[in-house]
Structure formats: structure tokens, C-alpha cells
Amino acid sequence: MPAPLLSRDAVVDRLLGAFRRYGYAAASLGELSKATGLGRSSLYHYFPGGKEEMARAVFDRVDQWAQEAVFAPIRGTGTPERRLSQVIAALDTYYAGGAEACLLGNLVVGDARTLFQDKLSAAFHQLMDGLAQLAREKGIPERDAQQRAEDAVVRIQGALIVSRGISDPAPFRRVLKRLPQNLLG
């Protein structure tokens, strides 16, 4: 039995790269095989459920990342401004400064949306709730805090689309830069 070339997490990370580049439907097993360096059959060894199971594993991995890089800072210590700046740094890295697409944003298209709608809805709501918490701590009233948080997520998603549409990361950079003022100011 040959030793595994990649840990399961490493495989999932590479799958994530493919799904966020191509979306769900267009991420063929050939692409996923190329992205991971594994043959198609090896992918079925890790994920007997095929592509859907791969996507669910990727989803869980992103959720795990978000817990560590986004929600842990949000629940951490320090001023809201300081904790938000940690979140922004994490987002900037995750999205490679606006060059990489959002997995969630790609999964709202086509049949993937119905396939993953529960997880999608939960992920968006969790992110908005987390950001709203920071705004509340600044003394912003509940209603306003929620809407600022929604606006922040809307802007991040939109900036990724526009930045890719015009092949220029500037809109994404501007959105991140203004996020502290828009959410907490």
C-alpha cells in the first residue's frame, strides 16, 4: 500500500482552489484530478460520494478556516477596531487581494445553489451575525448594526465580482480599506 502523497486536508485545499476558480458544475473530475495531482480513482478513494462529497468537504474546510481566521478574532479580546483589522487581514489573504473568487459566491449559481442551499444560507448568516456583533460593541443600535454587517458582506461579494470583471483588484482593495469606517465608524 503506497503512502499517501498528500494529507486529506492538503487534497481538500487543492480542491478548494479548483472549485473557487471554476464553480461547481464546471469543476470536472479532470480538473480536480489535475489540481490535486491525484488520479480520478484516487479521488474516489477519498470521496466515495464523488464530486458532491468533494464540494461538501471543501465547504467544511472553509468553515473551519472561517472559525479560526474570522470568528475567533471576532470573539477575541481587544477593541472592535483591532479585531476587525484581524478579520480584514484574513479576508485579504483568503481572497489573494481580490484575485481569487469566493467559494460561496460560486456556489449560488445553477444547481449547486439548491444542492448546498442550507450550508450557503447558514454561512452567509453566520458571517453577517459576526460582523454585526462588532458593530454592536461599538454602541451601534441592533438594527443599524445588522444592516451595516449585511452591507459589508454585500460589498465584499460585489467587489470580488467587479474586480474580476474588470481584471483589476482595486475595487476589492478599496472595499477592505473602507470596511472599518463603514462597519464601525
Added chain:
Amino acid sequence: MPAPLLSRDAVVDRLLGAFRRYGYAAASLGELSKATGLGRSSLYHYFPGGKEEMARAVFDRVDQWAQEAVFAPIRGTGTPERRLSQVIAALDTYYAGGAEACLLGNLVVGDARTLFQDKLSAAFHQLMDGLAQLAREKGIPERDAQQRAEDAVVRIQGALIVSRGISDPAPFRRVLKRLPQNLLG
């Protein structure tokens, strides 16, 4: 020779519906055939270049719609507020109150992005320039007008993603409602 069942424009409209639902890669000829009610071969009669030519025709049709429903009002008469409200009404209809996805937003994913990058970039820039023009007419300085216009497009795109992600059109409705204040106020 049987008479055409649908005008070419009608065919393209139905193709638009399929491309905005599924994106480019996942809009298979089977789906496009079902959406138009035409057999695969009939689609090749209209579009000898296959799926890419279909998508380009859809792109041109959306551009034509934008000229009439967005850019004509922008260049029209009346106060900037009044002209913007015409644009917002057109966007609300086009996106079905947030229920329908954006063709442009779907085409920035995967290989479609490189395939259509020139048209994508031009379309986004044209829309931002048009909205910036309205802001300038309100006396907003050039730099600020441009960034407000970019922010407006960012918010619209992002709201479509979030609304679909949480299966709730409220974020899209809120963005349209606040657009006058955010762009011109």
C-alpha cells in the same frame, strides 16, 4: 421550409434566461435546447459558432437592453434623481427584484472570464461611467463620483449574490432603495 417558431430575438431572450441561471459552462446544449424549445440542430442554424456564439448574442442583447433601459435615461432629461429612479426601476425589473442572477456576474467565473474578458470589462466600465455621470451632475467632484459609481455597481452585484445565498431578496431591495442616497446624496 417550416416557418420560424420564434424570432431570433425571442430565442436569444430564452438563452439569456438559461445562461444567467446556470452560468456559461453549466448551460449545456440540452438546457439551451429545453429553454428555447428548439432542437440542438436548430440552435446551430441560428448560431453556427455553437455555444460561444450563443453567449455572445446574449451579451449583445443585454448590451442593447442596457442602452435603452439604462444609458438612455442617464443621458436623458430631468433631474439626476429622476433619471436614476428610471435606471433603478429598470434594474429591479431586469433582476426580477433580486430573484434572477446577473449575466455579467456569472460570466466572470471559470474559462468564460477569459473568453469574454473584453466585453465584461467594457460593460462594467460603461455602467460605472454612466452612474458617475449622474453623480457629477449633482456637483460631486470627479474622484468621489467615480468611487460612488463603483460602489453602486459593487453593491448591486454583491446584493444579488447575498440575496441568492440566503434565498431572500431583501438585501437586493435594500441596496436599490438606498442607491439614490448613496450615489447622489
Added chain:
DNA sequence: GTCTATAATAGGATAGAC
């Protein structure tokens, strides 16, 4: 755990009848 081989299906595209 990885591979080659293979099956079955769906995809894009073309030819030709009517």
C-alpha cells in the same frame, strides 16, 4: 493509496432528410 482499464452516459458539433 494509487494506478490502468473500462463502462456508461452526457456533452458539443455535423450531415442530411424534409
Added chain:
DNA sequence: GTCTATCCTATTATAGAC
């Protein structure tokens, strides 16, 4: 202008060797 029939390729998935 539309259809059926067809071709070729790509795709998903499985079987079995090592």
C-alpha cells in the same frame, strides 16, 4: 427552419491489479 441520426470527445463512475 426544424428534425433525426450520427460522430467524437469528455465526463462520471467502477473494477481490479499492485
